Amino acid sequence: MANMIGQVILSRRVFVTHGEESNEFKDMVVELMTSAGFFNIGDFIPSIAWLDLQGIERGMKKLHKRFDVLLTKMIEEHTASAHKRKGKPDFLDVIVANQDNSDGERLNLTNIKALLLNLFTAGTDTSSSIIEWALTEMLKNPSILKRAHDEMDQVIGRNRRLVEADIAKLPYLQAICKETMRKHPSTPLNLPRVSTEACEVNGYYIPKNTRLSVNIWAIGRDPDVWENPLDFTPERFLSGKYAKIDPRGNDFELSPFGAGRRICAGTRMGIVLVEYILGTLVHSFDWKLPNGVVELNMDEAFGLALQKAVPLSAMVSPRLSLSAYAF
């Protein structure tokens, strides 16, 4: 995931091999997302915030230093290879070229590092957790996996891998992604908001400066909105009353990317990443539970992102012709 975002932002994979560095990066993102979701007493009783009773601030500062080393290296390497991208600028080239905007404000190195950190962290853990939950649900419901395979065999066949252009012809795959975003939204409480004015919502008075969270997770499981909300039923998005519901911020029943002015900046990219990577994994492999495992653990771990408490383990075997796996 980080490598795909790296291609867009920096024109290169950020981790060349599956080694220590990429594992460390994943652990750092998970730590950041988990710490960001902690209930920090100091946020609610500001007079004792300086005590940092739970050590959350201390931990975040340590993590910040580790991210800083990684981002500094990425930016230095990008600057050194600028000559190779003449006429083909990437995201970071465009940002650097526009550091001085017309309002007289300047984007400094810290701002640019913060932006990269934001994109890498917001884009990786969110997308990968949806893919992991989708595979888990399919292993739990083999008829869904079979229907997805049948659709892919018809549209793509078994002699090549899925390409992005296939996705538009795979409505069942799209429905699986939507159903996963409904039941397992990767950012369950969205990002917090603060009310700039006092207001009333559904009869509740909300004073000015109140910190508010929208519980996307609960909305996705609300029986007043969804029939059998605890079931995993992608078919609900193929026909009938839910068919037109779209996750891109206009239908509030399903808003895994948030909504409004601060909606996820990577909504379109997130959807494509999830559909493409999940589609490729499902199309390319048969998926089975490891020998001896009969029941899947569906527990959720609390944090800013909704991780599986126990990572998915599965057995995969190839299902395409051998040549389809060649690079």
Ligand code: HEM
């Ligand atoms: C399936 C994948 C993703 C999901 C479910 C997701 C979800 C979210 C959510 C719920 C928010 C908060 C929105 C709000 O406050 O209303 C958010 C913010 C954000 N996301 Fe994503 N995201 C995903 C992928 C990505 C990707 C791929 C990128 C970029 C590479 C990205 C970049 C961002 C950024 C920069 C913000 C902050 C926007 C702001 O506050 O202005 N996200 N995302």
